[in-house]
Amino acid sequence: MARKKNTNAPAAYEVGRGKPPRSSQFKPGQSGNPGGRKKGSLNLKTVMTAVLESEIELTENGRKRKVPLLEAIILRQAQEALRGQPRAAESLLNRYERYAGHEVEHSDELPDDDVALLERALGRSRRRHASNPALAPDNPGVADREDPDHD
Secondary structure: OOOOOOOOOOOOOOOEEOOOOOOOOOOOOOOOOOOOOOOOOOOOHHHHHHHHHHHHHHHHHHEEEEEEEEEEHHHHHHHHHOOOOOOHHHHHHHHHHHHHOOOOOOOOOOHHHHHHHHHHHHHHHHHHHHOOOOHOOEEEOOOHHHHOOOO
């Protein structure tokens, strides 16, 4: 059975992938997803922000005060760490490093054990290059052809 061509469509419009026939296109003002997201619905980020910024009442040293829930959670974690909970202490300190802008100071100098280990490894490498000139870095031989970074 042969299909009939739509005779009332303009000749310039070609039907194909991403170009449905005009008769089946959405009319102006008609939604392709009429039962879609309701107006005013909140996403997870908005809900989490609202909950964590909501205030609760705490009692510290006999005084009541209102603090954001996020602050109360961090205070509770600090209390657990002080009570001897190692996971709470580790988690709290990791967060502090990450979010407070303080990084662990790293020494530029290596420990003596590491320096000795590097010297031994470099010494072996130098001896191997001395015994086989093709492996020497300044010799454009076998070593260059095996180097994947070399063009």
